[in-house]
Amino acid sequence: DIVMTQSPDSLAVxxxxxxxxxxxxxxxxxxxxxxxxxLAWYQQKPGQPPKLLIYWASTRESGVPDRFSGSGSGTxxxxxxxxxxxxxxxxxxxxxxxxxxxTFGQGTKLEI
Amino acid sequence: ExxxxxxxxGLVQPGGSLRLSCAASGFAFRTYWMTWVRQxxxxxxxxxxxxKEDGSERYYVxxxxxxxxxxxxxxxxxxxxxxxxxxxxxxxxxYCARFIGFGWLDPWGQxxxxxxxx
Numbered sequence: 001d002i003v004m005t006q007s008p009d010s011l012a013v014x015x016x017x018x019x020x021x022x023x024x025x026x027x028x029x030x031x032x033x034x035x036x037x038x039l040a041w042y043q044q045k046p047g048q049p050p051k052l053l054i055y056w057a058s059t060r061e062s063g064v065p066d067r068f069s070g071s072g073s074g075t076x077x078x079x080x081x082x083x084x085x086x087x088x089x090x091x092x093x094x095x096x097x098x099x100x101x102x103t104f105g106q107g108t109k110l111e112i
Numbered sequence: 113e114x115x116x117x118x119x120x121x122g123l124v125q126p127g128g129s130l131r132l133s134c135a136a137s138g139f140a141f142r143t144y145w146m147t148w149v150r151q152x153x154x155x156x157x158x159x160x161x162x163x164k165e166d167g168s169e170r171y172y173v174x175x176x177x178x179x180x181x182x183x184x185x186x187x188x189x190x191x192x193x194x195x196x197x198x199x200x201x202x203x204x205x206x207y208c209a210r211f212i213g214f215g216w217l218d219p220w221g222q223x224x225x226x227x228x229x230x
Contacts, residue, residue, distance in 0.1 A: 001174075040216040042157075049207055049220035050157065061218065093157055097215020100171045102147075102159040 002026050002096050006105035012112065019081040021108045023094035028074045031098065038098040041070055041079045044107075045090045053092075054079070086112060114138040114219055116191075116208045121224030128198050132224055134191035134208030142166075142186035145211035148193045150204035151223075158204075161193065162211060176202075198228045 003026040013019040029038045037057035042050040052061045054070040057077055067082045081088055089112055094105040120132040134146070148160040161172045161182040170182050181194040191208055205225050209217035 038214060042217075049222055050217075051220070052216055052218040055213065055216040095157075095216070100162070101173070102162070102215055104157040104159065107156045
């Protein structure tokens with residue numbers, strides 16, 4: 001199975017500043033036939049289910065603010081939140097969907 | 113509105129069984145793969161199982177193979193997860209989610225809590 005490792009486990013960022021969360025996969029999730037990275041990002045606020053933010057590593061889900069962006073390819077990915085707002089306090093997870101077994105990173109807790 | 117709503121959780125003794133249900137609405141249920149994901153208290157997310165649109169393909173995380181069974185009833189727009197031989201480590205919130213495209217999940221339900229304890 002592909003192991004997803006996020007870093008850091010937690011971080012504190014000031015309002016208005018940039019937050020950067022990293023995700024590394026134990027093997028490439030880039031599918032050569034379509035040149036797409038099979039990676040998604042989710043946000044989970046306390047007491048709520050996860051919410052999809054980004055898929056294909058960099059495609060923002062409809063309705064997600066453009067301060068959220070995803071980048072990376074192969075085994076190394078980044079979620080960037082620019083201009084942090086108080087409502088962005090949450091745990092963020094990456095997920096790979098390469099093959100038939102799907103795995104999540106351990107989560108990164110973002111605080112103000 | 114596209115939504116999924118889980119039910120069926122509860123307190124069960126080790127070795128016991130439980131059947132979770134997920135009612136889907138607002139989308140063509142029969143045309144989507146569906147997924148169960150769980151989250152132990154205070155822990156991260158763990159994918160549990162997927163099922164193809166027609167139920168012909170099912171995939172499970174190794175830790176539940178042979179104990180859990182995912183199924184669906186397209187006529188009833190419902191997804192199920194049969195949990196057998198439950199262990200303490202199966203204690204978690206179980207989420208149902210629609211499987212989009214090649215594997216991202218949206219939306220997620222509010223979850224149903226399964227507690228395995230004597």
